[in-house]
Amino acid sequence: MSRPVQTAVQELAARHRLRWWEALPWVAGLAAYFLFPGYLAFGTQVLVTILFALSLDLVLGYAGIVTLGHAAFFGAGAYTVGMLAAHWGWSEPLTGLLAAALVAGAVGLASGWVLLRTHGLTLLMLTLCTMALLEQAANMFSGLTGGFDGMPGLAFKPILGLFEFDVLYFRSQYLYALAVLFACFILVRLLVYSPFGRSLTGIRENLLRMHAVGAPVRARQVLAYAISAALAGVAGAVFVHATGYVNLAVLGLERAAGVLIILILGGHGRLYGAFVGAIVYMVLEHTLSKAYPTAWQLGLGLALMLVALYARNGLLGLAEDLRRRWSAR
């Protein structure tokens, strides 16, 4: 084998390897636990949002499936653990996560199987409609779901039978969310670098060619959609475990659009875009709303416009460009 090919093969074989900086998010996540004990409820929300955005990255960033209805799966997971706890006394959290993943994954599989025949704007509208249908169903079957008021005051058993949920300071919730995020991240990272993940990238890059190399394109898309839905369901379940309530906002457009903005802000198709986007967006939201209670959305809007105009690949894309320019000098 000649040199350039060998180099390319080696580069490909090393691509999945962990790099030192990949420890940073987890070190920072643990450090934040000790440094900001007063902000752990907020921190837990950030972690849940990162997981939700990560699930979206798998379909949007890697498989190129554009969706505006991803909160449908977040909500499916949230209502699963909520209803199990409220009606059937199933309040053990870890099996709850599993149930949420299964239900949300099944909803993803069924809706994906139907919707992924379409592309682009049609798909966008249909994902939105699916979410609206679920939201309306949650509103109508109030005997099960609590309707408009949702289900407040849910209590869950201690995690692993050891760690009580901490209603006041969110200490155990924060670590619980961090651990679940870590496990899900490992899974997504594994998927992304696998042949399956590469084929999703192929589908995103050129659908026509992917058909022409004999890939079962739709089956792959539906599978990716279902896995992503299951992960979004887990995020929804952690949200309910942590806060002890579930209401219609878990499957609203605001949540679905929010996570989309977060992912685009951070940079899609990059794994860590979900982390950067969620942290930057939520910290901005948090501090701006405190400093300018009436006009904070203006600041957030301006920041997003700047990113949309000058950083097409999000903040991570911007960082990559700057690094490339730096090393080219």
Place this chain on the structure above:
Amino acid sequence: MSAPAAGAGRVLLETQRLCKSFGALEVARDIDFRLEAGARHALIGPNGAGKTTFVNLLTGVLAPSSGRVLLDGEEVTRLAQAKRVKRGIARTFQINQLFRGLTVLENVCIAVAERMQAGGAMLRPAGLRTDVTGEASRLIETLRLTADAGRRVAELPYGRQRLVEIAIALGLKPRVLLLDEPAAGIPSAESHILLEAIAALPREIAVLIIEHDMDLVFRFAQRITVMVSGAVFAQGAPAEIAANREVRAVYLGSALDA
């Protein structure tokens, strides 16, 4: 199977009275066509004659209005594109259809992985499949793309991208290879790379090439089919086609004069 062991002369791909119309527009009319194992066959005709449509009918991108497509004696008329690829029909596109954001190596690896049924594997990093990367690198060397193996396809000149297109098709180890204007966009100084790659293919592969470059057609083909207005106008050995007055009148004459 009753076919001879050597495979030569065995009909690999066949169409019977193949028709396709979009409303009143007939783009394929009663096409009877055979491609034998080992064939080096060229399909020529004026623009709009329906050559690419014919390839789309063969590969399953389009469904015919009537007629049949047979691969190695088995009917594949209604079979989806991906399934036909698995049975050995591969194609290249008239206009490059590549994974532009990925490297040349990755482009070829995706095709090779699909052929090896490894494209759905989830738990092992793709880069560690040395069987896939090894075969992809050999193809890259065959097409003299070594210097570009690690570069993103979007960064390559169009002519080099054309060769990636061929490498992807070869990565599928086809029994029938359909090349839709493979030389279009390749600088003439590099078109020999393409011809050499085709010449190096295993003998039993059937190759159908659509091409406007008559020089290349007559160097490559052992048999030529001329299509006009969606129908087969003439078929025969290159010498016969070159001597055919009608063909010269409708096509070759104008092509040679131009």
